[in-house]
Amino acid sequence: MLESLSSKVHDEGRQGEAYAPVVADGREFRKKFYIESYGCQMNFSDSEIVASILNDNGFGATGNYAEADLVLLNTCSIREKAEQTVRNRLQVFQQVKDNRPGMLIGVLGCMAERLKEKFLEEEKLVDIVVGPDAYRTLPGLVAEAETGQKAVNVLLSRDETYADISPVRLDSNGVTAFVSIMRGCNNMCSFCVVPFTRGRERSRDAISIVRECTDLFNKGFKEVTLLGQNVDSYYWLDETNGRAVTFAHLLEMVALVDPSLRVRFSTSHPKDITDEVLQTMARYENICRYIHLPVQSGSTRVLQLMNRTYTREWYQAKVQRILSVLPDCGLSTDIIAGFCSETEEDHQDTLSLMEYARYDMSYMFFYSERPGTLAARRYKDDVPEEVKKRRLEEIVRLQNRLSLEKNKEDIGKIFTVLIEGDSKKSAADWRGRNSQNKVVVFPKGDAGLQKGDYVQVRIDGCTGATLIGRPVI
Ligand code: 5AD
Ligand code: SF4
Numbered sequence: 001m002l003e004s005l006s007s008k009v010h011d012e013g014r015q016g017e018a019y020a021p022v023v024a025d026g027r028e029f030r031k032k033f034y035i036e037s038y039g040c041q042m043n044f045s046d047s048e049i050v051a052s053i054l055n056d057n058g059f060g061a062t063g064n065y066a067e068a069d070l071v072l073l074n075t076c077s078i079r080e081k082a083e084q085t086v087r088n089r090l091q092v093f094q095q096v097k098d099n100r101p102g103m104l105i106g107v108l109g110c111m112a113e114r115l116k117e118k119f120l121e122e123e124k125l126v127d128i129v130v131g132p133d134a135y136r137t138l139p140g141l142v143a144e145a146e147t148g149q150k151a152v153n154v155l156l157s158r159d160e161t162y163a164d165i166s167p168v169r170l171d172s173n174g175v176t177a178f179v180s181i182m183r184g185c186n187n188m189c190s191f192c193v194v195p196f197t198r199g200r201e202r203s204r205d206a207i208s209i210v211r212e213c214t215d216l217f218n219k220g221f222k223e224v225t226l227l228g229q230n231v232d233s234y235y236w237l238d239e240t241n242g243r244a245v246t247f248a249h250l251l252e253m254v255a256l257v258d259p260s261l262r263v264r265f266s267t268s269h270p271k272d273i274t275d276e277v278l279q280t281m282a283r284y285e286n287i288c289r290y291i292h293l294p295v296q297s298g299s300t301r302v303l304q305l306m307n308r309t310y311t312r313e314w315y316q317a318k319v320q321r322i323l324s325v326l327p328d329c330g331l332s333t334d335i336i337a338g339f340c341s342e343t344e345e346d347h348q349d350t351l352s353l354m355e356y357a358r359y360d361m362s363y364m365f366f367y368s369e370r371p372g373t374l375a376a377r378r379y380k381d382d383v384p385e386e387v388k389k390r391r392l393e394e395i396v397r398l399q400n401r402l403s404l405e406k407n408k409e410d411i412g413k414i415f416t417v418l419i420e421g422d423s424k425k426s427a428a429d430w431r432g433r434n435s436q437n438k439v440v441v442f443p444k445g446d447a448g449l450q451k452g453d454y455v456q457v458r459i460d461g462c463t464g465a466t467l468i469g470r471p472v473i
Pocket of ligand 1: 370
């Protein structure tokens with residue numbers, strides 16, 4: 001219930017999205033798989049790797065689980081609610097399986113390690129459990145499960161990056177794509193389960209990243225988002241010439257693929273985003289003016305408990321630095337309300353920091369204790385649920401006000417908008433985004449524009465979530 005409050009503006013609002021069938025380059029498939037993904041963008045990106053592995057092994061995708069031979073749930077553990085949702089879905093699939101005994105059900109992703117015994121043995125909800133670093137073994141595990149055995153591989157790896165696998169773009173708009181550049185996380189924020197579910201941080205071979213982006217561009221894609229839990233600590237050593245590739249270098253390499261390929265990235269940790277990255281962004285117009293910079297809390301005391309390694313003042317200076325190098329940069333953040341021991345004063349610090357940074361958008365959550373994390377071991381989850389809820393409401397209300405104010409400031413401006421498709425509300429309007437990542441809606445008119453085109457749009461209205469404009473002819 002509390003969670004739904006935050007869903008309006010949070011990334012992981014893409015809950016349980018299933019993929020439409022894929023017509024895969026004329027290949028014949030013996031069997032069908034269905035995959036539903038939960039959680040962060042990385043999980044959605046992983047599902048595209050899984051689809052590629054399955055296509056190579058005779059499985060084609062279907063958007064209808066009732067006809068699938070293999071039903072997969074790519075799961076998220078970041079908050080308790082996400083886990084509950086997955087359990088409910090598994091029960092629905094079990095009912096289908098009762099009438100189709102040959103059907104196999106698998107759990108992938110972040111819940112795999114923690115809940116493998118529960119799902120397989122105690123509740124007998126699934127046949128296959130595969131962790132995020134073991135997707136290459138999925139075909140073997142399916143074969144094992146077909147013989148009636150329970151098939152599990154939740155081993156984490158220090159070097160798996162799936163660099164050589166070409167993701168199958170599932171449910172794609174053909175214009176924007178996500179490209180995974182690293183996996184895992186070494187940061188150990190005390191509230192976060194990711195370092196445990198996804199393992200150590202490792203960076204993917206830069207050459208394979210540039211190749212994937214070039215390939216996407218050649219297929220007509222116009223925007224890539226480079227994905228990692230902490231992209232600014234990207235580091236890859238090119239053994240052919242001994243050159244180290246940092247995130248700033250990688251950004252430049254991808255920006256050089258083509259000036260008409262937009263480049264975005266997510267997520268940045270405030271402690272790691274360098275001046276070099278900001279300067280590289282300033283040098284290339286096709287690197288979008290938008291940074292997602294999770295703050296988590298505005299109180300230095302809470303930030304310390306969260307192990308974020310920066311203070312409120314340090315974060316504020318980072319925001320100033322970003323805006324001095326990139327004055328028109330869009331900023332968004334992640335905020336957690338009601339972390340262990342958070343006082344009313346700490347909460348006010350969060351609100352005032354939001355006012356300071358004037359975020360265009362935020363992903364807002366209330367704290368949900370995750371087993372095994374530093375916070376679960378060290379601190380008491382002592383902020384009562386109704387207090388968490390009220391604080392989250394105040395945060396959401398403030399963000400709604402800030403988003404509307406920021407959008408109003410854009411009225412009268414002209415932006416270059418990349419068209420991504422029809423507006424959700426009307427097929428007579430296009431929907432796209434500007435460099436700052438704001439959604440822009442405008443009438444199609446008879447300008448002969450197409451999905452994937454860039455168009456200059458003058459803004460003449462807005463809501464808190466959308467800019468509304470007209471093409472400049
Ligand atoms: N409770 C609430 N929110 C969390 N996040 C991560 N772990 C938790 C948790 N235990 C949020 C953080 C992070 C985003 C992806 O999810 O804000 O940046
Ligand atoms: Fe979790 Fe912190 Fe790593 Fe993000 S940076 S994945 S919040 S540990």
